[in-house]
Each structure stands twice: as structure tokens, then as C-alpha cells.
Amino acid sequence: FDGHEMARLTGTFDHTLQEARNNGDDARDQSLVEQVETTPGLCWLLEDGRILDGVEELAGADFIWGGSECNITAHGSHPWHADRFGSSETEFTRVKVMIYLDETRADHGCLRVLPGSHRDPYHTTLEPLLAQDEGVAERTLGVSGEDVPSVFVEAAPGDVLFFNQTLWHGVFNSFPGRRFVALKFAERPSSSVHIRSLDKYSAGVVFRPHVALVEHSDPRLRGMVAGLVDLAPAR
Template structure:
């Protein structure tokens, strides 16, 4: 074991324990690696926060994995070594090499329910996101007929269902357990999308919610945005209006859904980019979980902007729940996705009557 050493001012690594102390709120990365006969450990500290309080998190020593510290919430997840295992053995399957227990804190769950979104930085490691990006690029390449990309917009749905490499994302603990905590047991699959570039010349997607005009925002549906490229506020970052998934705020913003193609119309007296909101700047591997009733927008999209969207819904109990799911294509999942017959995928699809399988 190495002796304690200072990585940057005020932040030290002392063997298997990480200590951080900072008075700033800027992003801080602390990465330490301990090599023993049986394990390789990596630990990351993201945004230690504004207090000078000393924070620490003990690293386990029995398994391979990597973890992160998010504003004092300590959880651990696995990250494959680039020299360990083949590509096929590193698929994102429950029970496989990627399985790692990930649990949200009560504060994170309250954050999602109150504000309608949750940003989880570096949910996937660099090696993992590299493999995910390669698999996604293969699907986009196939969709455009195998030719090189010319910066065109591509929207492919369903997306991950037909890919053995990507379909396991939905049963990875980091996705599955997070969604289960937010939606409860018995949640169902809502489909996936693969999006690349921008669909219009303005490079923007004006304020809207994904489920406009519906009367049951209490029936929660979640979209998970897994980012493959970085975004900034003025360059393709998802902007959200915290709390806009709840009535009466949700109803007061309804008029925005009708003017998405008319940015010159300003019902609140200012253009879309100037409306109050929170820009969720991300790096590859970050994931945003948001309620689909939440009002959101994107401005300054880049031609290389790429992300995968995974959609889920709470267990349907009423006829109108099924009607809403059918309206948005939840019953049209890919046959190969169901034929995988893995327990978590089966649980997410068995309540949905399959129609028009591609």
C-alpha cells in the first residue's frame, strides 16, 4: 500500500480511505488506485461540496469495483478493468460482471419526487461508456444504410431492444434498482430511443413535456437519459423547470406545448432560453432520470450530440394507464428483446400486451 500522498491541495488519499476537504463548489475529481493480489480499486469523488467538513468513505477490499461520492452520499458500483475479461463477458447483465448494488438515499428520492429529476454523475465508467458508444454507433450506422455519418439527425426507436450488447442496460443494477426505487415494484418497460444530432435548423427543442394534456401526472413515467457526449448550458444541455411535473405548475405551463415550432411566440414575455430553468451539464457516463411530465428544453444542440433514452412507467393499475402507455408505443417492443427471457426484462414486459412487434 502506498503511503498517504496529497493529490491536490487539501485532498489526500490515505490507503483504503479517501478524505476530502474543500471550500469551493467547482467539480473536483479525485481518483486513486490500489492494486493487490486479487483486486483493482478505483474511487472517484465528485463535487465535495461547499463545506470544509472532512468527508470520508471506506473502500471495501474483497471485490473488484469502483465507486463515487456524490455530495456526501456514498455508494459503490463495479467498473471493469480494461485488461479483465472479454467484451462478451462484460455485457451489462444482471448477475454478470457489471452487477453491483446501487441504492439511492432518501434525500435523492425526495429530490426526484419534489423537483422531478435526478442527475447521477459517472453512473458508467469510461471503459463501459466506450463500449456502449460503439454499440450505439453500430445501430445508427445500420439505420442510415451503412454509410459514414454526415452530421445528419438520427432518431431510432426502438433502439437498445435489438442489440444484445445494449439490451442488458435495462437490467443493470444502476438502472434497474434506481428505477425500482423511484417507481416501486412491478414497473413496466416504456421503450427506448437512440438520438444523434439535432432535428431542426435552430438547434433547439423548445420547452415542453413529453406527456402533454394528460390528466394523471401522478401516474409516474420516467425517462433515463444516458449521455455519450458532453453537453453545456449553451451547447445541448438538458434544461428543466424543477417542480413543473406537479399541479398546478404543470397546468400553468400547458401553453408551452403548443408553441414548440413557434419560438417567436413568447407567452411569458421572454424567449425560451431566458425562461427560468436549470441546465444539467453532463459528461459521458452521466445519467439523468426525469419525470416525463416535467417541462424541459434543449438549446444549442451540437451535431455530435448523442444519447440513449430508456423509458419506464409505474405498474399500470387502471385502464387509462394502459391507454396512455399504448398511445406512446409501449406495446411495440422488439421481439428479440422479449425472447431474451431474462427475469428482469420479463417482469417489465409481461403486463404489456404485445402489439405490432417489429
């Protein structure tokens, strides 16, 4: 995105999150969901062909919506993890689109990824790391989490990152006030395994899409939530 677009995005993001915390102290983690769908200064992200075309290339033309997050992090690290873990998850494409509002570098809170870890058998061999306790990386891989060989995905404001949610990733040497928007998508489910996965991780969003998308004027946005209510598992 260009400077004008980022100024618009950042201004709305900051105002929205500050308002949500009643103008209080911002030196803490904060996460809001369903803001992109409902906030005029943010919803343009979902209408932008640069994002939707990229998602379509990765998840197919009939992709579905998986929800949004607006986040501020205060912690110094987010140890190695996969957003969606398991052999069955590696067969179901889930795409996360990340837009950082602050510059991140190798020594300053950038995303780190383990290439190929979104596929088995590599993916499931890393299961012990899910414990995320101190020393688990050294016990499992022989080095500290920070020293695990990985790819540093440095980003400047305006960069848009796409990655598979089964990919193992982490953040180290982070900084207070690290801001980012996350947009989540998936291929349209075609099996009961896919439905169970969506029910486990995203039921409150996927099977109950916000009216702002259900009634959106853009057929592409309506299409990514069409029929999802009917797929919800019986309770």
C-alpha cells in the same frame, strides 16, 4: 458508467446508427427505436442494476418497459415541452433515463428543466408552450425560451439522468451530432386512464413487447413486460 463501459456503448451506438443510414452523411437528425432491446452491445443497459434499481425507486417494483431510442440531433434547440402532457399524466409516473454520449454544458446543448413542472397546477399552466412556435415563450412567460429561468442539467459521458416525462424541459445552444440513448419506463398501469395514456403514447411498444424481452433469461426483464399484451385496448 466508467470509461470502459462508455467506450463499449459509444462504439456500438455509432456503428448501429451509421449502418442504419448506410454510411451516409451524419449531419442530420436520426432516431432508431428498439435497438437497445435487440443489439448485443446495447442490451446490457437493460440488465444493469444501477438503472433498474433507480427506476424501481421512482416507479415501483412492478414497473413496466416503455421502449428505447438511440438519437443523434442536428438542430440547435428543442423548445420547452413535456413528453407527456395533461393533468391525468401528472398522476401516472413515467420515467425517462438519458445517457449522453457527448459532454453537454449550459452553453452547449445541456438539458434544461423547470423544477416542479411535472405536477399540477404548474404543469398545465405551461400548456401554451406546446405550440413551440417562435415567440411562444415570450408571449407566455415574458422572456425568450432560452432565457426562461431553469435548472441546467450538465452531463459528461458516463452520467445517467432520470426524470419524469411530465417534467417540462428543453435544449438550447445545441450542436450537430449530439448523441444520446433514452430508456423509457412507467409504473404498472392500474386504471383505464393509465391504459389510455399508454395506448396514446406507446402502444406499439408497450402492448407489443419485443420477443427479446418476453423471452429474456433475466426474470426482472421478463417481469417488466409480463401481462402487457393482455392489457391492450380492444380495436
